[in-house]
Structures are given as structure tokens and as C-alpha cells.
Amino acid sequence: MIVVTGATGRLGRLVVDGLLEKVPADRIAAAVRNPGKAADLAALGVEIREADYERPETLERAFSPGDTVLLISGDAVGRRAGQHRAVVDAARAAGVARIVYTSVLHADTTPLALAADHRDTEEHVRASGIPFTFLRNGWYTEVYAASVLQGVEHGAILGAAGDGRVASASRADYAAAAVAVLTGEEDGDRVYELSGDTAWSLPELADETSALSGRPVVYKNLPQADFRRALLDAGLPEPAATLFAGIDVDIAGGALSHTPGELSALIGRPTTPLRESLAAILKES
Structure with a gap:
């Protein structure tokens, strides 16, 4: 069986949909926190297993x-x-054949604060002895959906990244990479550094948003403290505001600009262009 945890989440559901195009439904299991939310997947023939990351007793049966x-x-x-760690321990106890983990780009060397959890997980997977594949995903273009929509409404996208570049790809691109690995022949342990084919800056994001929306949108670069305050004023909790303001500073330093081309090679096509993703964001708003 191919077991997808978080299968009712935005990435997980895309992965399951992609798997259904390649393998029989009875080879797929959706491991979800709330099985009731996976009724549509069950109707397609996907096996539903309860798996709550916070409840280890559910993981033992997942x-x-x-x-x-x-x-x-x-x-x-x-x-x-x-x-x-709880998921990995349960998987090891069950005798699974492989773990494929969605990590972050250059998890072992990046300055991104959110990478600490990913490094810990990667180390725990390695120590478990389970064969593994790490999908070190870069930034999702959809991360900027709220900024884009606010930019259209207020005429400005705020940030603290300066001219730093972001090699983002769409969520669907990263899901396609997971499907390729899950349905392919992986031999030994493997680490993929995944990102979009083309890196762009926040000023370019504002320009593209303006062109697609037909409304003037500019990028306003702020000091880190001021951007953090703007995020707090927008309603983000303090930890999230601090995290995202810090990420922008890391972007300015090039932490998310790498374009190794591994994602497009893995999925067998170019990654989704920024303009196409922005058009979809604006269409759905």
C-alpha cells in the first residue's frame, strides 16, 4: 500500500488525486486525523486509516x-x-518499506528558522533505519496568495525581502513530485532539492499582480521590525509574524533562490510559471 498522511490537506489531496491516475485505488491508503472528512476518498475505493500526529495510539494502527x-x-x-517522531516510530514498529518525507529546501544548511523541525525529522528518519526519500520542497507560490489579494485591494505588497529572489513552484508541482517518487522505483536512500525553474523577486511579484489584475500594485520594502508589526496588525499571531518577517530577511540573503532543476526533472515538465499561479489565485478570489 501507498499511505499518504494528511491526505485531506491541500497537498495531501493533490497527491491522492495524482496517485489515483497511476495506481488502483485499492493500493492507496489515506491516513487522516478525521476519517469523516475523507468520505469522498472512501467512495473512490481509497482505504481510510485514522492517523492523528498528536495521538500515538492512532499511529500504531495506521x-x-x-x-x-x-x-x-x-x-x-x-x-x-x-x-x-511519533509517526516515524510507528512506521518503524509496523515494518514499513520506505518513508517519503516532505522537508524543506537545503534543510541541512538553510538559515530558515522553520528548518529546525525538518532537520530533526530527517535525523530521526535516518536513525530509524527505514529506507527514505526526502523531498526538500522550496517555497509554494500559493504562500503569497493573501499578499497578492491584499495588494490588489490596497495597492501594495509588503515585505522585508528587498530584491531577494524566490524560486517557488505551485503546490500541484510538489504534489506531482511526490506522486512520481511514490510510484517509481526508488533504490536506496535519496534526497531531492526541489524548487521552481525560475526565481523571482517581490517587486516582480507586484508587477505581475498589477498586470494580471489591471490595478496598480507596488512592492513596499520595510525593515524587518516594521514588517513584523504590519503582519501583527493584519491579524497574524506573534510567533507567525516573527517567523515570516525573519523568513523575508533570509530570502533577501538568497535562502530560497536556488534553481537546481530537480523538480522539473522529477515531474517531467517545467514547473508552473509565476504568472500562471497568480492568475489562478486571482481567479479563485
């Missing part, structure tokens, strides 16, 4: 010998390392 497990990283920054 995996079977020989499974290939896609561990989609949780979103509780600061707590997810412990959550991931």
Missing part, C-alpha cells in the same frame, strides 16, 4: 508491513518535530 509512507510535514511549527 501502517502495515511493506507500506510506502508519505509523511507530509505538519503545520504546527515548533511542535511538529515531536509529531513527526
